[in-house]
Amino acid sequence: MKGIRLKLMLHLYNWSSKVYADIFKWNKKAWGISKEEFLTYPVGSIGHSLGLFYASKGFDVMPKLENHDVFHIITGTGTEIQDEIAMQYLLLGNGKVSLYLMGMIAIGGILFPEHFKYYKKTFQKGRSLQKFHHIEFKEILHYQLTELQIALYSKNIQVDLNK
DSSP states (O other), rough: HHHHHHHHHHHHHHHHHHHHHHTTTTOOOOOOHHHHTTTTTTTTTTHHHHHHHHHTTTTTOOTHHHHHHHHHHHHHHOOOOHHHHHHHHHHHTOOOHHHHHHHHHHHHHHHOOHHHHHHHHHHHHHSSOOTTTOGGGGGGEEEEEEEEHHHOOOSSOOOOOOO
16 A cells, blocks of 8 residues: 555656646746756855765756755755655745645645654754745855755854855
8 A cells, every 4th residue: 555655646746846847936947057067066065965966866957946955955854755745844844835835745644644753843843944945045056065054953043145
């Protein structure tokens, strides 16, 4: 039964992410950066870390959804289907609300109720982080990843994107 749930959710996720990019991100431009180009950013930067992420996972850049991949590297959230669902819970906790997010949470929560404690934990993690879901990361790919993570996880440091 778990195999069927997994296949269904993977199919929905793969299909819906393309539809989401086309319909809900119609006014957003793709970054136009290849996974190899990300590796040319300074070591330790968000851009370089994103290149390593793509290389280690064997993923391709999904145009208009690049920010989502940055969410994975800054929060340390995995990429298995339960992690993708958990990412939506984390983003909800961080203050993001969208039709896609709510749909993923509803369907994922119904199909994988055994991960509810994990989803609750990632929701709380999202609440504890400074707001980041709205940041356009393309503009700060040269920033050091660890510095951004320290700022996001700290209530005493304000994230300054004017460097």
